[in-house]
Amino acid sequence: MSIQARLVKAFSRRALRREGLAGDRLVRHLRRAFNNTPVIRLIPRGIRTERIDTLAFRGDYLGHSDPKVTVLFFHGGAYIAGETRTYHNLAGRLAKQLQGEVYLPTYPFAPEHPFPAAVNRCLEAYKYLLDQGKDPxxxxxxxxxAGGGLSLATLLHARDKGLPMPRCGVLLSPGTNCFPNEELLKRNDPTDDMLSADTIRNVIEVYVPNPDDRSHPYASPGTADHTGLPPLMITACNEEVLYGDALDAKASAEKAGVPVEWLERSGLFHVWPIFVPFVPEANQDLKRIVQYIRRQR
Structure with a gap:
């Protein structure tokens, strides 16, 4: 493990990981943590940035002058928090390496806007790209x-609406199940430096407050019927509390005959690929993600 990865783990355990927070206290903590993340913005040369603010789409754009691939990126934040600017380093590198463009939409957060508000907004973002004439x-x-869960839910929602499927999906340590594997939660709770099992359980209460909604395919997309979905790449650290959610998505996709590229790491941390260009392991695996996307042509 690199020194940089060790530093991220140490910082995360001190600043992000919490036990015993629920309801408003959990919301306040996650918003302080995820909305004020100290990130040095390093956009690759040749990538322009723009803010889009229309009724159909609100968010950030980072793109090559002649884009060949369009990435729709849903950011994480436990369905409660998060900022698109935190992802500009990753988005810029995706755009540069793919000779493409990245759209980073905003979406409504719980508890003010519980499920299915975010899922509906994410589908609108996908429809916006189609309406702009983007080839699916x-x-x-x-x-x-959480953005990985929203990505999977958006694919299911688009399929159910009869919309054309995109080339593929990439899910980075996705949160996909309102009924998480308790055995894996307890096993990985001591080794996850960002999230605790307690946080996962309480986030579900905030995001999907109605227990009857938690079995809905868009609320628990990891265990839904994946028939008709495009190929998926799923990344996960086997020491994080959402490892079971990633395994659920993998199993459901394979059961439906959806090709899955599985990237598992040990000794790292939740969503490590977003830490480009600062963490060597993130840089290494971003190349693998880019290669995967190219192969799906």
Whole structure:
């Protein structure tokens, strides 16, 4: 493990990981942590940035002058928090290495806007790209953590609406199940430096307050029927508390005959690929993600 990865783990355990926070206290902590993340913004040369603010789409754009691939990226933040600017380093590198463009939409947060508000807004973002004339064969849906869950839910929602499927999806340590594997939660709780098992359980209460909604395919997309979805790449650290959610998504996809590229790491941390260009392991695996997207042509 690199020194940089060790530093991220140490910082995360001190600043992010919490036990015993629920309801408003959990919301306040996550918003302080995820909305004020100290990130040095390093955009690759040749990538322009723009803010889009329309009724159909609100968010950030980072793109190459002649994009060949369109990435729709849903950011993480436990369905409660998060800022698109935190992802500019990753988005810029995706755009540069793919000779593409990345759209980073904002979406409504719980508890003010519980499930299914975020899922509906994410589908609107995908429809916006289609309405702009983007070829679905050149669109890739990517998301990390809660954004990974929203990515999978968006694919299911788009399929159910009869919309054309994108080229593929990439899910980075996705949160996909309102009924998490308790055995894996307890096993990995001591080794996860960012999230605790307690946080996962309490986030579910905030995001999907109605227990009857938690079995809905868009609330628990990891265990839904994945028939008709495009190929998926799923990354996970086997020491994080959301490891079971990633395994659920993998199993459901394979059961439906959806090709899955599985990237598992040990000794790292939740959503490590977003820490480009500062963490060597993130840089290494970003190349693998880019290669995967290219292969799906």
């Amino acid at each position: 064969a050149n669109i890739v849906i990517v998301g990390d953590s």
